[in-house]
Amino acid sequence: MPLRKRVTGAIVFRRFTQTIKDNGGDDEAYQLSIQAETEELFGCSVRELYEGTGARRHRRDTLPQPAQEAYMVNESLSANELERLEGTIGGESQDEVNAQITGVVRQQAKQTRKWLPW
């Protein structure tokens, strides 16, 4: 039996960040992606999400369950799409690569948002 782990939001998030990296994205691409998915999924910034839900800042496991699930679903689907696109994302500069990656995440988040109850 292969060794498998129960999938958590943290595991999904790590796969998501790995796919950003594998597509040539740097730390800025990661930050822009977080910004984009939060805006699209929740209609607010990361700071506002933490403040508005009374969660402990920068600990996503203290966010309300629906919010954690929304991130998890979106990051899983975005990672699938970024994996599919691997090798096709390119540009003349790091900025262009980052913009393309962020665009993929934002598009996915717009789709994911349609299935969320809020």
Add this chain to the structure above:
Amino acid sequence: MSNAKSWEAMTLPELKKRVWKTWCHINSWKGELTSPPESYVADVKGFGDRRYKKTWIKALARFEAMFTYETCLDAWALISISFNFTPGHRNYEYRHEIIDEFLMYPDGLEMIKDGLEQLFSTGFTSCERENANGFFKLLEERESEHRGIGRAVGFNRAIAGAGAAT
């Protein structure tokens, strides 16, 4: 060792471009600017005379720290992604200035501590922890330069010219 490649100092035009870009990141909503360009000019002027590079370095450090602070979803990612400064990092040259600015946030140090705690608690592989090497190297540098990482650092550095060492 592969990280030991040399880095090139940023030219003033490059620096200005980066300051503008980072300012745009913190002043946009869903990809659209939310502040007029005049605000940008005023914001940069707030750091000093725009003919000097040091003014732009201050602006970059403040804006980058702000962007990192505002978009921080998981504290561990601060250590292994945002502040994992290696010579290839776009902000390597100004890493200390950025950390200094980040530490000016009342909970900045707390966030870094939380990040380290998360990274070294459960579920992280040694490979992922290695991603934090850039951050640890930065700590070493600060240690050797007596900069530390406490909140007082920003203050000490700000009055360094006055020779007010502890």
